[in-house]
Amino acid sequence: xxxxxxxxxxxxxxxxxxANRMTSYVKLLAAQGILLFFxxxxxxxxxxxxxxxxxLLETIIFKSLAVPVFLNYILKRNKITREAEPFVPNFVSLIxxxxxxxxxxxxxxxxxxxxxxxxxxxxxxxxxxTGLYFIAxxxxxxxxxxxxxxxxxxxxxxxxxxxxxxxxxxxxGIMLDIFASVLILGVFLNKIxxxxxxxxxxxxxxxKDY
Amino acid sequence: MIIIYLIGSFxxxxxxxxNRGKVLNYTLIWLFLALQCAFTxxxxxxxxxxxxxxxxxxxxxxxxxxTATIIAIPAVIHSHIYIEESEEKTPRxxxxxxGALVLLISAVSAxxxxxxxxxxxxxxxxxxxxxxxxxxxxxxxxxxxxxWKYVFICAISITFxxxxxxxLSLSFAxxxxxxxxxxxxxxxxxxxxxxxxxLAFLFIFTGFTVKLGLFPMFTAGxxxxxxxxxxxxxxxxxxxxxxxxxxxxRFYILVANxxxxxxxxxxIGIAAFLSLFIAAVYMIKVKNIKRMMAYSSIEHxxxxxxxxxxxxxxxxxxxxxxVLHAFVKSSLFFxxxxxxxxxxxxxxxxxxxxxxxxxxGAIVVLLAFIxxxxxxxxxxxxxxxxxxxxxxxxxxxxxxxxxxxxxxLIIWAFAKSxxxxxxxxxVNFDESTVPILSPWRSVSQxxxxxxxxxxxxxxxxxxxxxxKTSIMLLPH
Numbered sequence: 001x002x003x004x005x006x007x008x009x010x011x012x013x014x015x016x017x018x019a020n021r022m023t024s025y026v027k028l029l030a031a032q033g034i035l036l037f038f039x040x041x042x043x044x045x046x047x048x049x050x051x052x053x054x055x056l057l058e059t060i061i062f063k064s065l066a067v068p069v070f071l072n073y074i075l076k077r078n079k080i081t082r083e084a085e086p087f088v089p090n091f092v093s094l095i096x097x098x099x100x101x102x103x104x105x106x107x108x109x110x111x112x113x114x115x116x117x118x119x120x121x122x123x124x125x126x127x128x129x130t131g132l133y134f135i136a137x138x139x140x141x142x143x144x145x146x147x148x149x150x151x152x153x154x155x156x157x158x159x160x161x162x163x164x165x166x167x168x169x170x171x172x173g174i175m176l177d178i179f180a181s182v183l184i185l186g187v188f189l190n191k192i193x194x195x196x197x198x199x200x201x202x203x204x205x206x207x208k209d210y
Numbered sequence: 211m212i213i214i215y216l217i218g219s220f221x222x223x224x225x226x227x228x229n230r231g232k233v234l235n236y237t238l239i240w241l242f243l244a245l246q247c248a249f250t251x252x253x254x255x256x257x258x259x260x261x262x263x264x265x266x267x268x269x270x271x272x273x274x275x276x277t278a279t280i281i282a283i284p285a286v287i288h289s290h291i292y293i294e295e296s297e298e299k300t301p302r303x304x305x306x307x308x309g310a311l312v313l314l315i316s317a318v319s320a321x322x323x324x325x326x327x328x329x330x331x332x333x334x335x336x337x338x339x340x341x342x343x344x345x346x347x348x349x350x351x352x353x354x355x356x357x358w359k360y361v362f363i364c365a366i367s368i369t370f371x372x373x374x375x376x377x378l379s380l381s382f383a384x385x386x387x388x389x390x391x392x393x394x395x396x397x398x399x400x401x402x403x404x405x406x407x408x409l410a411f412l413f414i415f416t417g418f419t420v421k422l423g424l425f426p427m428f429t430a431g432x433x434x435x436x437x438x439x440x441x442x443x444x445x446x447x448x449x450x451x452x453x454x455x456x457x458x459x460r461f462y463i464l465v466a467n468x469x470x471x472x473x474x475x476x477x478i479g480i481a482a483f484l485s486l487f488i489a490a491v492y493m494i495k496v497k498n499i500k501r502m503m504a505y506s507s508i509e510h511x512x513x514x515x516x517x518x519x520x521x522x523x524x525x526x527x528x529x530x531x532x533v534l535h536a537f538v539k540s541s542l543f544f545x546x547x548x549x550x551x552x553x554x555x556x557x558x559x560x561x562x563x564x565x566x567x568x569x570x571g572a573i574v575v576l577l578a579f580i581x582x583x584x585x586x587x588x589x590x591x592x593x594x595x596x597x598x599x600x601x602x603x604x605x606x607x608x609x610x611x612x613x614x615x616x617x618x619l620i621i622w623a624f625a626k627s628x629x630x631x632x633x634x635x636x637v638n639f640d641e642s643t644v645p646i647l648s649p650w651r652s653v654s655q656x657x658x659x660x661x662x663x664x665x666x667x668x669x670x671x672x673x674x675x676x677x678k679t680s681i682m683l684l685p686h
Contacts, residue, residue: 111405128373132366141358148365155369158376166379172328176335176372180365183339188358195354 017093033063047167120161127154215249219316227309230301250279266325270680274322278449284654289441310343326391338364344442356437363430371417374410381406422454423511425484435504444543447507448536479519485512490616493623517597524600525681531593537662538581541655562636570649579628583621589666
């Protein structure tokens with residue numbers, strides 16, 4: 001069951017590569033939050049209940065509810081056009097995402113490690129690199145922030161892999177998630193929406209090496 | 211005491227944030243400086259003791275803490291002058307500035323002393339928050355752009371460090387305990403799984419390069435130092451860079467005691483050489499003096515990490531170089547504020563004949579130039595020479611030749627600009643608006659540069675012993 005959920009998570013990355021509309025991205029992030037909730041519930045059997053409830057609440061409330069609602073608010077407030085114009089065509093993005101997943105699978109096979117379930121490693125690293133590619137290939141600032149949230153989801157999957165032995169690390173990861181997301185989303189995205197009328201990364205090129 | 215220090219700084223910081231009165235703010239910031247000095251004295255008296263389980267007053271931490279305290283004092287003085295003289299000062303911006311300054315200095319001091327990698331990570335995150343508040347001080351469009359770039363790249367890098375910590379815990383899986391402190395990891399270094407440790411090192415190194423100012427994540431720091439107010443940029447390019455160095459160095463000590471030493475040195479060497487190359491290219495190109503100083507910091511960090519990669523005497527030289535660089539670069543940024551007061555511009559073409567308008571300041575610029583380019587009477591000549599010697603002893607002759615060539619290019623680019631600023635009059639410059647600046651403003655910079663020369667040429671025995679103790683655990 002755990003593996004099925006992780007594979008569905010991986011498939012959502014492919015969907016991310018070809019999706020065009022902003023609302024699809026937001027719905028995808030919410031769906032990833034729900035998947036992570038179930039994965040956390042099934043995996044973290046050995047940590048104490050209070051900690052587990054905190055982790056579960058964080059995935060459901062923060063990743064699936066609070067962040068998508070806030071992103072929708074920003075999309076409405078700045079009247080962002082629903083399409084994100086990528087630098088590369090969507091088909092090429094899909095190929096690149098496939099290459100990333102295949103490379104991660106090959107990489108994980110070179111590690112002879114019976115301790116870690118390879119699936120976690122593959123999913124986590126694929127999500128991380130897909131998130132990085134997503135940031136690099138998109139124009140709008142808000143899609144950059146969404147790429148960062150995808151990276152955060154990948155980090156969460158990786159922390160679940162060690163979560164049974166060291167629950168402190170999962171807590172630290174959640175703290176990072178909340179802190180960085182509040183800082184980036186809450187404070188700066190608002191400010192950027194106020195100052196720059198069109199949230200396009202091409203606007204952020206004034207700080208040049210002149 | 212460290213808990214008292216952290217709670218005290220947090221309370222002082224929040225007090226400054228929420229209070230808008232001028233007298234109370236300045237009282238609080240001087241109270242913070244007193245607390246910082248008291249804490250440094252306490253740390254020196256309790257050498258090698260562990261407090262609150264996560265902080266150890268070891269040799270490297272003490273060296274960096276002393277550097278931070280010595281630089282924090284002129285930083286507060288110059289911030290005071292800067293805020294009083296800026297045109298768009300409001301009580302709110304003053305509170306935010308000084309509150310963030312307190313938070314930055316205390317977070318950096320705590321990061322120096324932490325003996326657990328996750329604690330270093332937490333305090334590095336706090337410095338991101340406080341540094342971004344400082345960069346956003348002017349609240350205009352360019353400042354917003356610089357702050358956004360800094361926050362975003364720092365967030366990604368901090369995530370990378372966290373992923374590295376996760377891989378580290380994976381490599382430590384068969385260990386006796388789940389304690390990720392450096393001492394525990396070092397004592398179990400033979401049990402670490404090397405392939406996970408490799409990944410952990412890559413991610414942690416990449417993550418900390420944003421604070422250190424090295425390839426690949428140096429770009430955030432350059433924009434940040436360009437847009438931040440002068441004293442804040444001085445702190446960003448001295449004590450925050452030392453914090454990035456401490457983060458990488460403590461982990462490197464662990465990796466150096468495993469079979470991965472050669473590979474890790476190769477990775478660091480490649481990143482350092484690329485940083486040096488990029489710094490050389492950009493210093494020839496840029497005409498904005500603040501950006502030029504920022505790229506010069508990147509060049510020096512490239513040299514420091516080349517010393518670490520080369521090994522031998524390079525370890526000693528790297529720590530000496532980073533301490534001396536912190537003193538000299540911060541004095542340059544403190545002097546920058548006076549240059550801006552005279553000329554109201556950052557572009558080299560609009561600056562010129564500085565000797566006429568502010569003689570003491572111009573002498574500071576000249577002395578700082580001699581130090582930054584590591585010419586003999588300055589202290590940094592000693593540390594750079596030792597780094598070259600370590601490269602020579604590691605049989606990296608071609609690398610040494612290319613590095614010397616790049617440094618010659620950098621000296622030429624920097625000298626061209628500095629001598630233009632000092633001696634050649636600017637075109638269309640209106641002399642009637644030049645304020646008369648008191649020479650007493652430059653006293654702190656003379657003290658810092660003189661201190662760097664003293665520490666380099668005739669270091670006190672305690673200083674040498676402290677550096678030797680901090681590199682003791684590295685293989686020789």
